[in-house]
Amino acid sequence: MRMTAIASALLAACAALPSLANAADAAPAPEHTFTSNVTLASEYIYRGIGQTNRKPAIQGGFDYAHSSGLYAGTWASNVSWLTDGSSTVSNSIEMDFYGGFKNTVGDFGYDVGVLQYFYPGSGYGNNPNTIEGYIAGSWTFLTLKYSHSFSDLFGWTDSKNSGYLDLTAAYELSPGLNLIGHVGRQKIHGDNSGASYTDYKLGVTKDIAGVVVGLSYINTNASQAFYTNAFGKDLGKDRVQLTITRTF
Template identity: 85%
Template sequence: MRKTVIASALIAASIVLPTMANAADAAPTPEHTFTSNVTLASEYIYRGIGQTNRKPAVQGGVDYAHSSGVYLGAWGSNVSWLSDGSSTVSNSLEMDFYGGFKNAVGDFGYDVGLLQYFYPGSGYGNNPNTLEGYIGGSYSILSLKYSHAFSDLFGWTDSKGSGYLDLSATYELTPGLNLVGHVGRQKVKGDNSGASYTDYKLGVTKDFSGTVVGLSYITTNASQNYYTNAFGKDLGKDRIQLTLTRTF
């Protein structure tokens, strides 16, 4: 009888203990999450257009996320596109401030928010600081996002209401190794509608224990008349970009 009781107790323990261990392993999502990141890039390229005159960039940001889906963040990078070839402009930095809400319904994720681009400096013609609102969705390997300018877009005169549509896909080839594809359409309103263009990107990323290395081919059909800088460089021309990103 004693052996039967002991055996029953051992069987019960073998069932309950793994269940308890699994419950302990499934830690609850923290209410507040803070992360930061730093990137070294062979060139800062945004929406297919070079921002640093084909020179390297150092970038970094901080992010806060609440378990409800609310988030805030700030990001910065060196830039030169405003001051290249212009002795009257003093600017070497882009600062972005953003906030929004993202969540998921089943397998469909959604994201809405505001993004303020800020270029501290002086000597500008039309103000390059830009406020955009965005809405995006994701499903499986695909994501689609639309950004709408509530101000003039990056200094283009009378370009309020311009928009950018971004379709991207990320496919995991092997654990930690991803194939990334992207096509985007930048629509510039107003007298500078000729500055509208489509950009394309194809690349791979590899995660080395939290350090992500990216290698991409980027090209656009942007008009040279609008995107050739004072040094004669076509900022929308095809090129290769290498990035190294660490998240903390």
């Protein structure tokens, strides 16, 4: 009888294991989450405009998220657009600082926050440092976002209150493989309204053992008169971008 009782107890314990595993699987998300990321890119392209004169970029950032939906982070990349063709300007990096609140309700999500673009250096004409507020809404694989500048935008004179509206789709074709589509409209306020443009992007991303490889075709209708640099490079011209990203 003793052996039978022990066997019965063991069977009961084994039967309870799936329930314990399920309970562990359903454990709540941690209150505080810290992540970091690093990217190697064939070129830094932002809103369709080249930032590194068609040369590679290394980028990375750190993010904090609270279970309530509050978040904050910082990100940086090498840049050259401020110094290209100008011996009086000293700058080689862009640093971004941001924070906000986001949450999801079923298939719908929302995100609101503030972003500071900071270009440490000297010799600038109009200050390129920019502050934007943004608000975004998402549904399954679609995200619509609007960004509004509270300062002059990236050094354009009298460009406060410029706005950028973009629609992005990230559709999962198979586990780890995503199709990315994007269209955005950058509106430049003030005397430089001719610099306003629309940008487009079509690409794919593939997660390979935790490393995400992206390949995209990017184009704009930006005016060459505004976006050709001192080296004769049209920074809004169509090109292909390769990125390799790892998140930790």
